[in-house]
Structures are given as structure tokens and as C-alpha cells.
Amino acid sequence: MRLRSLTAAALVGLASFSQSHASEAIDTCVFDIIGSSGDQYQMMQDYALNMREHGVRLDLIPYTDESVALAEFSSGSCDILVATDLRTRRFNRFTGTLSAVGAIPSYDELKTVMKVLASEGAAKHMVNGDYEVLGIFPLGAGYLFVTDRSIDTAADLAGKRIATLDYQKDAIHMVNYVNGSVEPSDITNFGGKFNNRSVDAAYAPAFAYEALELYRGVSDDGGIVRYPLAQLTAQVIARKGVVDSETAQKAREVAYSMFDDTMELIRRYEEGIPESSWVDIPDKDIDDYQEMFRQNRIQLRDGEDSDGNSVSQVYDGDMLTLLRRVRCRENPDASECTASDRE
Amino acid sequence: MFKPLQLLPSRSLRPVLVALVASLFVAGCGIHPIYTPTGQVLSGYGESHATPYVLEMDDIGMACSLGESLDPLLYSFKRVKANPETTGSLLQVLAGICAEREAVEEELRYLRAEHKNDLSGMRDARNAMQRKYGATANRRLKAFNRGMTAFRFDPASQVEELDCPCYRNDQDELTFMMALLSGAQAVLDDAKAGGRAGVSRSLAPQVERAAACLDSEKWGGLPGNIRAVIWVLLPDTRPDDDLDPWAVMKANREVAMAAGMRTAMALELVMAENVGRTETVAEVLAFLAESEERFVVRPEYQLVDLVGMEVALFVSDRIWTDRYGYRTPSNRFGRISDEQEQDESINTEGLL
Numbered sequence: 001m002r003l004r005s006l007t008a009a010a011l012v013g014l015a016s017f018s019q020s021h022a023s024e025a026i027d028t029c030v031f032d033i034i035g036s037s038g039d040q041y042q043m044m045q046d047y048a049l050n051m052r053e054h055g056v057r058l059d060l061i062p063y064t065d066e067s068v069a070l071a072e073f074s075s076g077s078c079d080i081l082v083a084t085d086l087r088t089r090r091f092n093r094f095t096g097t098l099s100a101v102g103a104i105p106s107y108d109e110l111k112t113v114m115k116v117l118a119s120e121g122a123a124k125h126m127v128n129g130d131y132e133v134l135g136i137f138p139l140g141a142g143y144l145f146v147t148d149r150s151i152d153t154a155a156d157l158a159g160k161r162i163a164t165l166d167y168q169k170d171a172i173h174m175v176n177y178v179n180g181s182v183e184p185s186d187i188t189n190f191g192g193k194f195n196n197r198s199v200d201a202a203y204a205p206a207f208a209y210e211a212l213e214l215y216r217g218v219s220d221d222g223g224i225v226r227y228p229l230a231q232l233t234a235q236v237i238a239r240k241g242v243v244d245s246e247t248a249q250k251a252r253e254v255a256y257s258m259f260d261d262t263m264e265l266i267r268r269y270e271e272g273i274p275e276s277s278w279v280d281i282p283d284k285d286i287d288d289y290q291e292m293f294r295q296n297r298i299q300l301r302d303g304e305d306s307d308g309n310s311v312s313q314v315y316d317g318d319m320l321t322l323l324r325r326v327r328c329r330e331n332p333d334a335s336e337c338t339a340s341d342r343e
Numbered sequence: 344m345f346k347p348l349q350l351l352p353s354r355s356l357r358p359v360l361v362a363l364v365a366s367l368f369v370a371g372c373g374i375h376p377i378y379t380p381t382g383q384v385l386s387g388y389g390e391s392h393a394t395p396y397v398l399e400m401d402d403i404g405m406a407c408s409l410g411e412s413l414d415p416l417l418y419s420f421k422r423v424k425a426n427p428e429t430t431g432s433l434l435q436v437l438a439g440i441c442a443e444r445e446a447v448e449e450e451l452r453y454l455r456a457e458h459k460n461d462l463s464g465m466r467d468a469r470n471a472m473q474r475k476y477g478a479t480a481n482r483r484l485k486a487f488n489r490g491m492t493a494f495r496f497d498p499a500s501q502v503e504e505l506d507c508p509c510y511r512n513d514q515d516e517l518t519f520m521m522a523l524l525s526g527a528q529a530v531l532d533d534a535k536a537g538g539r540a541g542v543s544r545s546l547a548p549q550v551e552r553a554a555a556c557l558d559s560e561k562w563g564g565l566p567g568n569i570r571a572v573i574w575v576l577l578p579d580t581r582p583d584d585d586l587d588p589w590a591v592m593k594a595n596r597e598v599a600m601a602a603g604m605r606t607a608m609a610l611e612l613v614m615a616e617n618v619g620r621t622e623t624v625a626e627v628l629a630f631l632a633e634s635e636e637r638f639v640v641r642p643e644y645q646l647v648d649l650v651g652m653e654v655a656l657f658v659s660d661r662i663w664t665d666r667y668g669y670r671t672p673s674n675r676f677g678r679i680s681d682e683q684e685q686d687e688s689i690n691t692e693g694l695l
Binding site for chain 1: 673674689690691693694695
């Protein structure tokens with residue numbers, strides 16, 4: 001009897017030890033341009049809460065400078081990084097290709113892609129070297145903001161100064177492609193440049209319209225071109241082994257389960273932009289742009305432009321194929337679906 | 344020589360004045376030459392300006408605080424015969440909202456404790472909840488009684504023939520309706536309070552009869568639903584045995600939408616929750632969430648609509664807390680389950 005109670009006590013002790021070990025908080029560096037009161041941070045708090053149900057505790061640390069968050073993660077100060085895919089591309093090129101130019105033209109297609117990525121079948125793509133993707137959240141489509149609403153064709157961008165994130169190689173390539181002038185910027189200063197009109201155009205999600213006061217730059221004569229240039233996402237990158245693979249899969253499913261809620265917020269931002277500020281472009285032009293974007297993606301995948309010159313190899317071919325399949329399921333008659341050089 | 348009598352009015356006026364002063368004192372009911380007119384002015388201002396202003400408000404918390412803080416001041420003028428019944432009724436309606444908010448918080452605490460199997464927590468929360476619902480029922484009973492007094496309507500004596508009040512304007516109708524709604528709510532609240540407020544159950548049939556004095560369509564189906572919830576509680580009060588109160592309330596959903604005031608649906612929800620009609624609760628919550636985009640509020644009675652929506656949220660919160668231990672998460676209003684909807688419409692086969 002006594003032996004039994006001793007064994008039970010030992011088991012209880014072991015159980016409580018393993019419990020406390022399992023629930024040790026994982027330091028998580030979270031980038032949000034406005035810190036802990038920002039949407040991205042709030043979204044992460046919901047994610048962290050949901051993860052508690054799977055025995056994972058995240059200790060969120062806000063960073064308003066994405067490069068600092070990245071540096072902290074790289075130096076080992078935190079084991080999980082939450083940042084835009086433009087920054088996390090280096091840890092996983094497959095998921096980092098989600099924001100490829102013009103690759104996901106609608107939010108319905110984005111949802112399909114997200115569902116695929118949260119499935120068990122995609123798990124192998126989520127691990128790359130020492131890192132694993134634990135979740136992907138939409139941040140909204142990036143749109144072209146122009147100071148002059150007559151800039152509504154790609155040809156009009158020739159010679160125009162375009163605020164371009166200096167670490168975003170695909171964007172730099174795209175600006176060069178349309179013969180625009182690259183104005184190197186970062187997330188913290190492109191809004192100011194657009195508003196004081198030291199640039200003619202900038203690209204950003206709808207969220208920036210109010211948060212970065214881009215309405216000042218848009219003013220009466222500017223506008224926002226109603227065409228999603230790219231789908232920006234926030235990605236949760238963990239050092240491999242921080243959570244086991246089963247939990248990692250659960251984490252991705254948790255992130256996907258939050259998709260609709262996140263999209264509601266994004267839609268609210270887009271609806272908050274006055275109708276008069278949007279610039280619509282004709283359907284026939286859209287077809288041409290889609291082909292232009294496609295050519296760009298292929299070049300950025302192969303690392304070679306149409307003249308055989310070397311360019312940055314930014315995009316992952318498997319992801320581009322997945323995105324092409326999703327587009328072609330939505331629009332099977334598109335010429336790209338039967339093109340010999342389809343992605 | 345000093346002639347004090349010269350300060351008094353002429354001999355002919357003197358008896359009139361004496362009679363007037365005497366009548367003030369003889370009345371013995373506290374009519375005061377300054378306070379009484381002040382009360383009448385305040386009461387008049389309350390009816391003409393403050394009430395319409397408050398009914399347009401979109402801040403429920405501020406409106407209910409106003410009811411709590413202003414009622415003792417305004418209604419104290421009853422002591423000097425200033426007749427503040429109409430505004431006094433509405434102030435108690437507002438104060439009832441504050442009390443209900445507190446009661447619901449305790450009710451949610453009870454449900455959370457139950458979810459955690461925390462027995463002492465459950466007992467404590469239940470006691471607190473009953474006290475708060477008792478206070479809510481008290482306020483709503485006052486709102487009902489004052490409303491009836493304001494319109495000189497004796498609900499107990501209207502059994503054989505209905506002698507409806509004369510309304511001067513829409514605000515009068517609304518005030519009468521809110522008083523009746525408070526009467527119905529007082530009965531329900533007192534039940535949750537374990538009978539602490541001692542609200543007579545006979546109020547229910549009285550309210551049912553009196554609600555026929557209002558045009559249901561004009562008021563977004565609310566008078567009709569006040570009657571219908573009482574038909575559910577007391578089936579004998581139905582004018583026709585074949586009348587299905589749930590069908591009446593279902594039909595009133597679109598009536599409420601058209602009138603720009605969804606409060607009737609809150610009543611349907613509360614009653615459905617009361618009798619355990621989970622499908623009806625789910626249906627109404629889903630309807631409210633889905634119809635949000637097409638709904639256009641009647642601006643002059645925005646507060647009434649919002650209070651109804653808050654009650655709907657309370658119902659939703661109780662269901663969520665009962666099931667999961669937490670209140671309705673953001674973006675889940677309209678659903679009573681946290682289970683993920685299957686994205687069957689999205690076929691991901693062969694994409695990867």
C-alpha cells in the first residue's frame with residue numbers, strides 16, 4: 001500500500017516536471033510597425049493563446065524595426081521570428097515566394113493556397129535546413145499608390161521615382177523592368193517619401209493608407225491602383241526542434257484557422273479607403289500585366305533576364321507551380337495555363 | 344407713521360393671495376413656489392430634449408450611467424408635485440441596462456466556474472448574479488409602474504375592455520412600449536434573481552394585454568414580440584389557441600429589419616434561450632450576423648436598437664461560455680460553435 005502511494009507520488013512528480021518542461025515559454029520576436037498595439041502583434045497574441053491549447057507557450061516580444069527583430073532571431077535571442085515574408089524568405093524560399101509579383105490575384109485564390117500550405121502534404125516544404133515555418137498569416141495585397149492618378153499603366157511608370165524596399169530584390173527587378181527609377185527605402189520611411197512627394201509611387205497594403213497616413217500623399221490628384229501587385233504575408237519561423245513536427249503541423253493548422261478573421265480586418269482596411277481614391281484599370285490591360293508579371297517571375301526563378309543577363313534568383317519554382325495551378329483552376333482559359341513555359 | 348399694511352396688496356386682492364398661499368399649504372403635498380416649477384421645467388426639458396438626444400446615442404454605457412445618476416435627482420421632484428413620471432420611467436429603463444450588464448457579468452462568471460468545476464466559485468457567482476438580477480428587476484419594475492402612471496393606464500383593470508392611452512407623439516408611444524417591455528423583463532429578471540425582487544407574476548398577462556395598444560409593425564415587431572414571449576410563458580393568454588408564438592416572432596424578424604430597430608429579435612432570443620430552443624437561438628444569431636450589412640438603423644431610436652443587439656450578444660456570450668468557458672470571440676457573433684467550418688468548397692487536390 002505504502003509502496004503504491006510512493007510510486008504514485010513519484011509519477012505525479014514526474015508528470016508535473018514534464019508538464020512544466022513542456023510549457024516552458026519560447027521567446028518569440030514579433031515585428032509590428034507600431035509595436036504591441038499593432039494588428040500583427042494582436043494577431044500573434046491570439047495565435048499564442050490558441051497555441052496554449054497544444055501545450056506551446058510563446059513569450060511575445062514586440063519589435064518595431066523588422067531588421068532588429070531579424071537580427072535578434074539570428075543571434076539566438078529568440079527562437080521564433082514573426083516577420084513579413086520579404087524578410088523570412090532567407091529561411092524558406094518556398095513560403096517566401098508567396099509574395100511573388102502578381103502571382104495571387106484574388107483573396108479566394110490566396111485562401112486556397114493557404115489551405116494547401118496548412119495541409120499535412122505540404123509539411124515537407126515547411127522545413128528548410130535549421131528552420132521550420134509554424135504558420136502563415138495574410139497581411140493583405142500590396143497596391144500601387146501614385147501621386148498622380150493618370151499613372152495607370154505600366155508604361156506611365158517609366159522614369160518615375162518609385163519607393164522600393166532596398167532588401168526586396170524582386171521589387172527592384174520589377175521597377176527596373178518598367179524603366180522606373182528605384183528610390184531605395186525601408187518600411188519606416190517610404191510613407192514619408194510618398195507623402196512629401198519625393199517619390200511618384202510606392203506600394204503597400206491597404207493598412208498603410210491610414211497607419212502611415214498615405215492619404216496625405218494620395219490627396220486629390222493621387223490614387224491607389226486597384227490591382228493586387230503581390231500578397232504580403234507574415235510568417236512564423238522557428239528554429240528547428242523548438243517544437244516537435246506534430247506540434248509544428250498543429251501550429252500551421254491553427255494559423256490557417258485564423259485566416260478568415262485576419263481577412264476580415266484586411267477587408268475593413270480596404271473598405272476604409274474612399275471609393276474616389278481607387279483607380280480602376282481596364283480588363284484588357286490586366287491581361288497584359290499578368291503576362292508581364294509572369295515573365296518577371298520566371299526571370300526571378302531562373303536568375304536570368306530575357307537578354308541572358310544574370311538577375312537575382314529569388315523565387316522558388318515549386319511554389320510558382322503551385323500558384324500557377326491555383327490561378328489556372330480559377331481561370332482555366334488563361335493563356336498561361338497552356339503556355340509552353342508555364343511556371 | 345409706519346404703515347406696514349401698505350406693503351400688502353390692495354384689500355380686494357388680499358383674500359385671493361391668502362387663499363392661494365393657504366391652498367399651497369393645505370394641499371400638504373409639498374408644492375413649493377420654486378422647486379415645483381423647477382421640477383416641471385426639468386421634467387419638460389427631459390421629455391422635449393434630453394430623451395430624444397439619449398435615444399439617438401450610440402454609447403450604451405454612457406446612457407445607462409445617465410439613467411443611474413440622473414434618476415434620483417429628477418424623480419425627487421415628485422416630492423414637490425412636478426410629475427416626472429414619463430422621463431422617470433425612461434431613466435429607470437436606462438438604469439436597468441446598467442444593472443443587467445453587471446448581472447450578466449456575474450452570470451458569465453458562474454458559467455466559467457461551472458466550466459472549471461469550481462464549486463465555491465459557482466456558489467459565489469450565483470449569489471452575486473441573483474443579487475444583480477434582483478436589482479435589475481427592481482429597476483425595471485419601477486420603469487413599468489412609472490410608465491403606467493404617466494399614461495394613467497391601470498393595467499390590472501383592463502381585463503374586459505382595453506382603454507388605450509392617448510399618445511401625443513411617437514415618443515409617447517415609445518415610452519409606453521419601453522415601460523411594457525420593462526414589465527416583461529422584470530418578470531424574467533426576477534425569476535433569475537430567485538424571486539428576490541418580488542415582482543408579481545400577474546404583470547405578465549397585464550403587459551400582454553397592454554401591448555395591444557401599440558402598432559407592432561411601426562415599432563419593428565417589438566409589441567408583437569412582447570405579447571408572443573408572454574404567450575410562450577402563459578399559453579392561456581393567446582387570443583387564439585392555434586397561434587404559434589414562435590411563428591409570430593420569426594415573421595417579425597423582417598419587420599424589425601424594415602423598421603430599423605432589431606430589438607424584437609433580442610426578445611425572441613432571450614425567450615428561446617429560456618426555454619432551451621437552441622435551434623431558434625442559432626437561427627436568430629445567424630440571421631442577425633448575416634443581415635448586419637443590409638440593416639439600416641432608424642437614427643432617432645439608435646440606442647433602442649443597440650441595446651437589443653447587446654442583449655443578443657449577452658445570449659451569445661452565455662452560450663459560448665457554457666460550451667467553452669469564454670465569451671463570444673471577435674468575428675464569431677452569429678455562430679454558437681467554435682468548430683471550424685469545413686472548407687469543402689475549396690478543393691486542394693492535385694495543387695501541390
